[in-house]
Amino acid sequence: MVTVSGRLLGAPVKRVEDPRFVTGAARYVADIRLPGMLYVAFLRSPHASARIRRLDPSPARALPGVVAVLTGEDIAGLGDMPVNRVVEGMRVPPHPLLARDRVRAVGEPVAAVVAESAAVARDALDLIEVESEPGPAVVDPEEALKPEAPPVHPEFGTNVAYTFGREGGDVEGAFARADRVVRLRIAHSRIAAVAMEPRGALAVPDPATGELTVWISTQSVYNVRNALSAVLGEPDHRIRVIAPDVGGGFGSKGCAYREEVLTAYLARRLGRPVRVAAARNEDLLSTMQAREEVDYVEAAVSRDGRVLGLKVESIYNLGAFLQLSTPMPPLRTPVYCVGAYDIRNVRTRVTAVFTNTVPTGPYRGAGRPEAAFVAERLMDEVARELGLDPAEVRRRNFIRPDQFPYRTATGVVYDSGDYGRALDRALELVDYAGLRAEQARARARGELMGIGLATYIELSAQGWESGAVRVEPSGRVTVLTGSVPHGQGHETAWAQVVADQLGIPLENIRVRWGDTGAVPVGIGTFGSRSGALAGSALVVAAGKVKEKAIRIAAHLLEASPDDLVYEEGRVFVRGAPGRAVTLEQIARAAYSRAPAPGIEPGLEATAYFQAPHEGYSFGAYVAVVWVDPETGVVRLEKLVAVDDCGRVINPMLVEGQIHGGLAQGIGQALLERVAYDENGQLLTGSLVDYAVPRADDLPAFLVDRTETPGPGNPLGVKGVGEAGTIGAPPAIVNAVVDALAPLGVRHIDMPLFPERVLAAIRAARQRANA
Amino acid sequence: MADLHHIRITVNGTPYEATVESRRLLTDFLRHDLGLVGTHLGCEHGVCGACTVIMNGRTVRSCLLFAVQADGAEIMTVEGLARDSRFHPLQEAFWEKQGLQCGFCTPGMLMRAYEFLQENPNPTEDEVREAIAGNLCRCTGYQFIIEAIQAAAARMAGSAGVR
Numbered sequence: 001m002v003t004v005s006g007r008l009l010g011a012p013v014k015r016v017e018d019p020r021f022v023t024g025a026a027r028y029v030a031d032i033r034l035p036g037m038l039y040v041a042f043l044r045s046p047h048a049s050a051r052i053r054r055l056d057p058s059p060a061r062a063l064p065g066v067v068a069v070l071t072g073e074d075i076a077g078l079g080d081m082p083v084n085r086v087v088e089g090m091r092v093p094p095h096p097l098l099a100r101d102r103v104r105a106v107g108e109p110v111a112a113v114v115a116e117s118a119a120v121a122r123d124a125l126d127l128i129e130v131e132s133e134p135g136p137a138v139v140d141p142e143e144a145l146k147p148e149a150p151p152v153h154p155e156f157g158t159n160v161a162y163t164f165g166r167e168g169g170d171v172e173g174a175f176a177r178a179d180r181v182v183r184l185r186i187a188h189s190r191i192a193a194v195a196m197e198p199r200g201a202l203a204v205p206d207p208a209t210g211e212l213t214v215w216i217s218t219q220s221v222y223n224v225r226n227a228l229s230a231v232l233g234e235p236d237h238r239i240r241v242i243a244p245d246v247g248g249g250f251g252s253k254g255c256a257y258r259e260e261v262l263t264a265y266l267a268r269r270l271g272r273p274v275r276v277a278a279a280r281n282e283d284l285l286s287t288m289q290a291r292e293e294v295d296y297v298e299a300a301v302s303r304d305g306r307v308l309g310l311k312v313e314s315i316y317n318l319g320a321f322l323q324l325s326t327p328m329p330p331l332r333t334p335v336y337c338v339g340a341y342d343i344r345n346v347r348t349r350v351t352a353v354f355t356n357t358v359p360t361g362p363y364r365g366a367g368r369p370e371a372a373f374v375a376e377r378l379m380d381e382v383a384r385e386l387g388l389d390p391a392e393v394r395r396r397n398f399i400r401p402d403q404f405p406y407r408t409a410t411g412v413v414y415d416s417g418d419y420g421r422a423l424d425r426a427l428e429l430v431d432y433a434g435l436r437a438e439q440a441r442a443r444a445r446g447e448l449m450g451i452g453l454a455t456y457i458e459l460s461a462q463g464w465e466s467g468a469v470r471v472e473p474s475g476r477v478t479v480l481t482g483s484v485p486h487g488q489g490h491e492t493a494w495a496q497v498v499a500d501q502l503g504i505p506l507e508n509i510r511v512r513w514g515d516t517g518a519v520p521v522g523i524g525t526f527g528s529r530s531g532a533l534a535g536s537a538l539v540v541a542a543g544k545v546k547e548k549a550i551r552i553a554a555h556l557l558e559a560s561p562d563d564l565v566y567e568e569g570r571v572f573v574r575g576a577p578g579r580a581v582t583l584e585q586i587a588r589a590a591y592s593r594a595p596a597p598g599i600e601p602g603l604e605a606t607a608y609f610q611a612p613h614e615g616y617s618f619g620a621y622v623a624v625v626w627v628d629p630e631t632g633v634v635r636l637e638k639l640v641a642v643d644d645c646g647r648v649i650n651p652m653l654v655e656g657q658i659h660g661g662l663a664q665g666i667g668q669a670l671l672e673r674v675a676y677d678e679n680g681q682l683l684t685g686s687l688v689d690y691a692v693p694r695a696d697d698l699p700a701f702l703v704d705r706t707e708t709p710g711p712g713n714p715l716g717v718k719g720v721g722e723a724g725t726i727g728a729p730p731a732i733v734n735a736v737v738d739a740l741a742p743l744g745v746r747h748i749d750m751p752l753f754p755e756r757v758l759a760a761i762r763a764a765r766q767r768a769n770a
Numbered sequence: 771m772a773d774l775h776h777i778r779i780t781v782n783g784t785p786y787e788a789t790v791e792s793r794r795l796l797t798d799f800l801r802h803d804l805g806l807v808g809t810h811l812g813c814e815h816g817v818c819g820a821c822t823v824i825m826n827g828r829t830v831r832s833c834l835l836f837a838v839q840a841d842g843a844e845i846m847t848v849e850g851l852a853r854d855s856r857f858h859p860l861q862e863a864f865w866e867k868q869g870l871q872c873g874f875c876t877p878g879m880l881m882r883a884y885e886f887l888q889e890n891p892n893p894t895e896d897e898v899r900e901a902i903a904g905n906l907c908r909c910t911g912y913q914f915i916i917e918a919i920q921a922a923a924a925r926m927a928g929s930a931g932v933r
């Protein structure tokens with residue numbers, strides 16, 4: 001293993017966490033079992049909108065093995081689930097732990113059964129007597145805006161939760177001097193995260209200490225603790241939240257859910273450990289879904305392909321109520337629809353609406369994919385309209401490297417980038433000219449081949465994160481992080497960062513995470529933030545440790561700290577490398593009975609790193625597709641991804657993140673859709689109906705990197721977790737539209753199911769014949 | 771619930787006898803009664819493959835079987851893959867190639883790969899792709915899993931005597 005300072009960082013180190021995963025020794029929340037543990041099961045609404053007339057739990061209570069049955073009435077004293085009120089004046093509907101009086105979406109829990117076994121808990125659900133009166137439901141966000149639409153929350157008198165927009169430059173002026181106006185309507189279909197491990201939690205009261213410990217599959221132990229504290233009214237320092245190994249999250253496990261909070265409440269109330277484990281069908285019914293946005297795009301374009309002005313009017317489907325960060329993704333398109341392009345005159349607005357559906361919320365990309373899709377479909381439409389090459393149109397509109405930091409017309413500042421370089425690299429990798437020639441030959445044969453481009457930006461590194469470095473008395477190091485890995489490999493990445501800073505072997509470092517009883521207060525892992533923020537917090541903490549190590553060493557070496565150098569895990573006198581002490585010796589001294597005079601004992605430091613600004617990763621993708629004109633089946637032959645996420649801590653981990661994002665992006669483009677019928681019944685309630693990509697659905701990916709160091713943090717890194725989900729969908733859809741362009745097809749909405757593609761082909765043929 | 775059955779099952783070479791309810795899933799029997807929690811439940815309806823184990827030499831979805839149906843069977847789970855605390859070449863290769871991220875699909879994936887390499891010791895990329903198509907992974911995009919399985923095949927072919 002490479003342990004030379006400066007070389008461990010950036011090396012493709014094998015993951016230190018993997019032995020437990022490949023042997024079955026990993027521990028997910030469902031693997032933890034305690035004596036006397038109870039199980040909770042939820043009775044969920046079969047209706048999307050209904051008044052609950054009567055709810056009688058007594059027959060369920062009588063079943064042997066049932067310990068308690070709760071309805072909304074029984075817990076009326078508890079608070080509502082918390083929401084990030086990111087837009088001033090937004091309407092926030094009630095979100096109690098169990099629905100009271102009314103249900104507003106299929107799957108809303110109306111009662112909870114606690115029993116000695118999971119099977120008995122489920123059996124008891126059937127015994128609860130419910131009488132309800134179904135009412136009209138609204139599912140489509142545009143329908144929900146109509147005056148005659150059934151109100152999801154009658155108390156608001158509208159289905160609009162909030163609107164949000166940005167305006168910059170002279171929009172009307174831009175449209176007045178445009179040579180052309182290009183228009184698009186885009187409907188992003190609803191999809192779901194579907195982490196392979198369903199949600200679950202185990203709550204354990206400790207009568208001795210009064211503490212409540214909650215083991216939970218989550219991306220943010222502190223978000224969960226905040227929710228528990230707020231809803232249950234318990235002080236946070238008495239609640240300990242622990243994330244064991246977490247089987248994926250992708251944003252959907254970024255907050256606590258009502259079922260989990262209720263489980264904690266039940267543990268407290270019954271004085272026994274209580275477990276909740278969502279079955280897959282429940283997970284599909286209750287975990288946040290994502291992406292459902294409709295955009296009306298209008299662009300003022302000059303003859304040479306410059307976008308002079310842009311108007312985007314969006315409608316976002318929030319679902320029936322608000323999870324913690326449900327309000328966030330709709331805010332992205334109004335800001336980031338300009339993408340990687342220098343568009344000076346922009347007016348945007350999103351209207352976020354309630355419908356009788358499962359709430360949406362952050363899922364890998366969290367609004368970034370919608371925004372990028374708008375920008376990238378637009379670039380292709382401009383190219384088509386003007387008969388220009390789509391690569392050339394992008395080049396003409398790119399923000400140039402000398403324009404950074406660049407303030408967008410929508411009011412945010414991009415820190416750095418070189419979009420042209422990423423695009424050139426991607427085009428070179430696919431031999432773009434050769435591909436176009438191949439396409440011409442295919443077209444001459446009557447075959448439908450398409451080439452699609454996308455260049456994207458990825459907002460990353462928002463906010464702050466914590467980290468601590470503790471040199472133990474042996475000189476070994478314990479690292480504590482506020483990040484909560486769930487597949488990203490932080491145990492390896494953070495060990496690399498600290499090993500590099502302290503100049504010690506990787507195996508001398510142990511990373512701990514996901515325990516509010518052990519790690520400093522932090523935020524968690526989502527939004528492509530951990531590398532830049534958690535990684536940098538550790539750089540800062542390690543820097544403090546080194547600084548103190550030098551002061552202790554000064555005492556041991558009887559030298560002035562100014563004459564000392566820290567290098568390779570030892571401190572020596574400048575010019576006399578023989579006069580040295582190792583980190584082990586310094587640690588021993590730091591914890592000895594007589595530490596250096598005037599120096600506080602101990603050798604550890606905590607840091608909270610807040611980036612001075614956000615980091616904007618970027619990249620360029622090329623997709624090559626073949627469309628079967630008889631069946632509408634799209635074959636994705638090739639997907640090339642060039643990503644720039646600044647400096648790289650571990651290229652193997654980065655590649656893994658990109659691959660995973662690409663698969664999910666391909667899923668969104670071609671395979672995945674959460675569907676409801678017009679009454680709000682979920683039609684995709686199992687993995688039979690919801691198509692998570694399989695290995696044989698995907699091509700081999702070709703990924704490459706450019707490296708433009710991020711100026712916002714000492715590591716120079718930017719986020720990469722969401723890249724693939726942002727870049728892949730527009731590249732693929734652009735490719736399919738390119739394939740069908742000779743027929744006159746201008747747009748198809750995702751997912752590109754064969755029947756949709758076929759319908760577009762037929763409609764275009766009919767138009768041509770008419 | 772008096773409908774109990776007495777069963778004998780050999781798991782990873784160890785014989786077990788137990789009394790189970792009819793409705794006890796094989797997955798729950800392995801996980802809860804034997805404490806072998808490496809076998810995971812991702813869907814409980816036979817689609818994801820996270821619960822895959824090997825029964826009498828063939829992979830099965832343990833979420834679709836009752837424990838009583840495995841009476842008399844020989845079962846291998848992920849916990850049985852390493853022998854004498856030495857990793858199986860598949861485990862080595864998954865580690866080396868990062869054939870996993872969150873690790874939740876990994877045990878099922880390893881079981882399927884184990885069976886597949888016995889049928890086809892020298893597979894092409896496309897053959898691997900098809901072979902693991904019944905096991906869902908949401909994290910990796912499969913590419914490194916496929917590379918890992920091919921690397922394991924090469925390693926197993928190169929060292930005669932490896933299982």
Ligand code: FES
Nearest residue numbers: 812814816819833
């Ligand atoms: S849990 Fe058995 S196939 Fe998914």
Ligand code: FES
Nearest residue numbers: 871875907908909
């Ligand atoms: S590694 Fe997470 S599902 Fe495969």
